[in-house]
Amino acid sequence: MRVLVIEDETELLGVLVQALREEGYAVDAAADGEEGLFRAQSWNYDALVLDLMLPKIDGWQLLETLRRDKKTPVLVLTARDALDDRVRGLDGGADDYLVKPFQLAELFARLRALIRRSNGQANSAIEIGDVVIDVRSRSVSQNGKAVALTAREYGLVELLALHRGEVVTRTQMYDHLFDENEDSLSNLLDVHVSNIRRKLGKDFIETRRGLGYIIDAS
Secondary structure, rough: OEEEEEOOHHHHHHHHHHHHHHOOOOOEEEEOOOHHHHHHHHOOOOEEEEEEOOOOOHHHHHHHHHOOOOOEEOOOOOOOOHHHHHHHHOOOOEEEEEOOOOOOHHHHHHHHHHHHHHOOOOOOOEEEEEEEEOOOOEEEEEEEEEOOOOHHHHHHHHHEEEEOOOEEEEEHHHHHOOOOOOOOOHHHHHHHHHHHHHHHOOOOOOEEOEEOOOOOOO
């Protein structure tokens, strides 16, 4: 899953980007509202982490503008903890509101919940035949036994599982699994699909030639 972090505190921005990448997310970053709005409008992120007190364009204005044409889940992350600020943020289009200081574990949990809900998935476990994808622990098991996947392999399985029964194009996969610093023109995607099929069965991911990939079309 690909996340955009918009935060003007340099140290905190670096911590968030690094922590989210270690958690398995593809992450882009912006240090002001103008750049953040441009990125948020230009790519289809799975979620945004948005500070409110930003230079150039503040978080309130960014959110209002974004909501004119984008439904991207937004987690507001801010030191503004007054009730009026929370109400304004949620009524203004934010999906969740987390006050600084915060624990990374809570940030991760809230992001997972936002991404699940935005894809119509209420539960943290997705069952597909004998395979269970646990989005809370970011793990996969088959017939009750844990299957070792790399972070990128897990991300690909989760993306397809959240869009179960739908064809996901290669472009969508690159957009959701790779950040802007990675070479999306490489054959990495084919390698990951091949590895997943070897671990979960050759029929777990179907190829729709000229279109993309799909899990459990039935």
